[in-house]
Amino acid sequence: MNTFNNAIESLKPSASIKYIEKAKIMKMNGENVIGLSGGDPDFPTPKKICDAAYDGMVNKHDTHYTLGAGIPEFREKIAKKLREENHINCTKDNILVTPGGKIAIYTAVRSLLNPGDEVLCPEPNWVSYEPIISASYGVPVSLGLSYEDNYRISEKLLEDATTEKTRLIIINYPCNPTGKILHEDEALELVSYLKKHPDVLILSDEIYEKVIFDGNKHISLASFSEIADQVITINGFSKCAAMTGWRLGYACASETVLKHMIQLWQHMMTCTSGFIQDGGMTALDCHEEMAEMCRIYQQRRDAFIDRLNEIPCVTCEKPEGTFYAWVKFNIPNMSSYEICDYLLDNAKVSGVPGDAYGKGGANCMRFSFANSMEDLMEAADRIKKALEKLN
Numbered sequence: 001m002n003t004f005n006n007a008i009e010s011l012k013p014s015a016s017i018k019y020i021e022k023a024k025i026m027k028m029n030g031e032n033v034i035g036l037s038g039g040d041p042d043f044p045t046p047k048k049i050c051d052a053a054y055d056g057m058v059n060k061h062d063t064h065y066t067l068g069a070g071i072p073e074f075r076e077k078i079a080k081k082l083r084e085e086n087h088i089n090c091t092k093d094n095i096l097v098t099p100g101g102k103i104a105i106y107t108a109v110r111s112l113l114n115p116g117d118e119v120l121c122p123e124p125n126w127v128s129y130e131p132i133i134s135a136s137y138g139v140p141v142s143l144g145l146s147y148e149d150n151y152r153i154s155e156k157l158l159e160d161a162t163t164e165k166t167r168l169i170i171i172n173y174p175c176n177p178t179g180k181i182l183h184e185d186e187a188l189e190l191v192s193y194l195k196k197h198p199d200v201l202i203l204s205d206e207i208y209e210k211v212i213f214d215g216n217k218h219i220s221l222a223s224f225s226e227i228a229d230q231v232i233t234i235n236g237f238s239k240c241a242a243m244t245g246w247r248l249g250y251a252c253a254s255e256t257v258l259k260h261m262i263q264l265w266q267h268m269m270t271c272t273s274g275f276i277q278d279g280g281m282t283a284l285d286c287h288e289e290m291a292e293m294c295r296i297y298q299q300r301r302d303a304f305i306d307r308l309n310e311i312p313c314v315t316c317e318k319p320e321g322t323f324y325a326w327v328k329f330n331i332p333n334m335s336s337y338e339i340c341d342y343l344l345d346n347a348k349v350s351g352v353p354g355d356a357y358g359k360g361g362a363n364c365m366r367f368s369f370a371n372s373m374e375d376l377m378e379a380a381d382r383i384k385k386a387l388e389k390l391n
């Protein structure tokens with residue numbers, strides 16, 4: 001009989017992928033479904049990024065292996081961006097270029113953990129962190145943040161969950177799914193905790209960095225110099241530059257941490273495609289294009305959430321960042337999975353159940369507003385009608 005890896009066999013399937021696929025199959029069968037489950041921008045990748053990749057492929061012949069950690073010029077440009085925009089004191093020797101943020105997270109987690117090491121995961125959080133930890137033989141420790149407290153993170157919460165096995169914390173701001181950003185007072189709580197626990201590292205996933213609304217500013221945890229060496233910053237181009245299919249991201253970490261990540265990397269990925277990195281070089285300059293996408297997301301956020309809030313059993317705060325609406329349903333006796341299935345079957349609108357994001361997600365659903373205004377308005381109207389039938 002075949003045997004398989006126990007850690008992999010016990011991983012939970014991704015709920016967002018499940019609902020994206022379910023909606024796609026319904027569409028293929030001719031049903032008029034509005035798919036708001038996925039996290040893929042509906043904008044095309046800016047043309048100048050495509051031109052740079054084309055030039056890299058056709059004229060520069062960047063179609064071979066690159067240096068493992070990435071093209072030096074690209075790593076230098078990423079480091080410059082992090083110094084200037086994020087106030088992180090780094091050089092190209094702190095940067096690993098990867099095919100997407102997800103594999104950067106996996107490489108970091110897999111190269112840091114020993115079996116049984118604990119990782120603190122404030123929840124609700126992105127569906128892949130805990131499977132990545134489990135696949136790396138680590139133990140995810142979920143910390144339920146409270147909806148009523150606006151999902152505030154505190155030193156006490158971390159302290160209460162800390163044991164001698166705590167090795168890592170994973171945070172994500174702007175947060176998928178809640179849309180919350182990191183505020184200065186919370187950053188200071190994290191800094192204070194990390195100063196007291198110099199052997200604990202923190203992975204800060206900042207992949208939605210440029211999707212921030214109302215003039216708010218993004219704070220990178222690694223900008224606090226006292227704890228900078230304990231932080232692994234993850235970023236990428238999927239969400240902010242509409243480049244999900246390109247697979248391009250990066251990690252910024254201390255040279256010691258990066259050395260260990262590259263040890264695994266060499267045997268796992270070799271490198272990221274050269275012409276994709278050429279596209280990334282140009283993406284780093286696309287400030288106006290990214291700001292324009294963000295401006296449009298904000299318009300959609302306002303209109304979609306106002307419309308949802310007209311529904312009597314719905315409450316939705318405006319997210320400070322990301323392109324997700326985190327919607328709370330006051331429907332007794334229905335779990336978030338049941339609400340999600342009900343809306344898919346009856347309103348033909350797909351979202352993701354809040355419980356898929358861990359503790360703190362009960363009665364909630366996540367809907368992506370990286371979709372046209374027309375679809376969003378139609379989706380809100382359909383949700384309203386379907387919920388009226390419940391009463």
Ligand SMILES: Cc1ncc(COP(=O)(O)O)c(C=O)c1O
Binds near residue numbers: 126172238
């Ligand atoms: C919070 C978060 N981190 C990381 C990723 C990974 O993005 P990618 O691998 O496309 O760069 C995603 C994608 O959905 C995400 O939502």
